[in-house]
Amino acid sequence: MESAINTLxxxxxxxxxxxxxxxxxxxxxxxxxxxxxxxxxxxxxxxxGVIDQLMSSLDQNNDGELTFMEFWQLIGSVASKHSGLC
Amino acid sequence: MESAINTLxxxxxxxxxxxxxxxxxxxxxxxxxxxxxxxxxxxxxxxxGVIDQLMSSLDQNNDGELTFMEFWQLIGSVASKHSGLC
Incomplete structure (x- = not known):
């Protein structure tokens, strides 16, 4: 898992x-x-429109920038809907 | 990135x-x-003690189980402190 985390x-x-x-x-x-x-x-x-919608849903402090943790929320929500090819 | 997400x-x-x-x-x-x-x-x-402390900090609904999103919080916080071997 650590190498996967490192990649992200x-x-x-x-x-x-x-x-x-x-x-x-x-x-x-x-x-x-x-x-x-x-x-x-x-x-x-x-x-x-997709990027705008994603950005506004993630950019919690509305500074037009995404911190790592704000970005991480997107990956988590996308991953949670992703059944995974295990 | 998608294969890394898939691994996690x-x-x-x-x-x-x-x-x-x-x-x-x-x-x-x-x-x-x-x-x-x-x-x-x-x-x-x-x-x-380490596991107990991690678990209680993540287990937001205190049911003794970690959902994917609760688990994902840990990975995010650990990753954010990890400078990454890029």
């Missing part, structure tokens, strides 16, 4: 580091992460 | 399915998961 942490950092703060995801960073990394788990991610 | 979902199911409800982790299931899967990220997991 590193991917967050990779995308968060693209512009602005290196510890949060801007909307653009969030969109490029979701489109490229979660093509199966998040449908229609290219639709701006 | 499947591991949760593997351990949750050992006894009682197949959708929640009992304390014993939780302990065996943490000891075997998170040896680096959760120190001294063999110490019953």
């Amino acid at each position: 942490v590193c991917q967050f950092k990779t995308f968060a580091g693209k512009d602005g703060s290196a510890t949060t995801l801007s909307k653009d960073e969030f969109k490029s992460l979701v489109v490229s990394q979660l093509p199966t788990l998040v449908k229609n991610a290219s639709d701006p | 979902v499947c591991q949760f199911k593997t351990f949750a399915g050992k006894d009682g409800s197949a959708t929640t982790l009992s304390k014993d299931e939780f302990k065996s998961l943490v000891v075997s899967q998170l040896p680096t990220l959760v120190k001294n997991a063999s110490d019953p």
Whole structure:
């Protein structure tokens, strides 16, 4: 499990580091992460409305940026609906 | 990222399915998961006090079982403190 956790942490950092703060995801960073990394788990991610809706549901402090824990909520809710190919 | 998420979902199911409800982790299931899967990220997991403290901090509805989302909180908090070997 630890290597899987490491993958998620590193991917967050990779995308968060693209512009602005290196510890949060801007909307653009969030969109490029979701489109490229979660093509199966998040449908229609290219639709701006989908990203806006996801972002507003996660961005608890409404600063237009997603912290790691706010991002982690998305992964958890997506994962909980994902039966898993075990 | 999706395969990493799949790993976490499947591991949760593997351990949750050992006894009682197949959708929640009992304390014993939780302990065996943490000891075997998170040896680096959760120190001294063999110490019953560590597991009790983790369990009580996560078990929001105090039913002695951890749902996936309660479990996911742990992984998120541990991951957020983990700088990641990127």
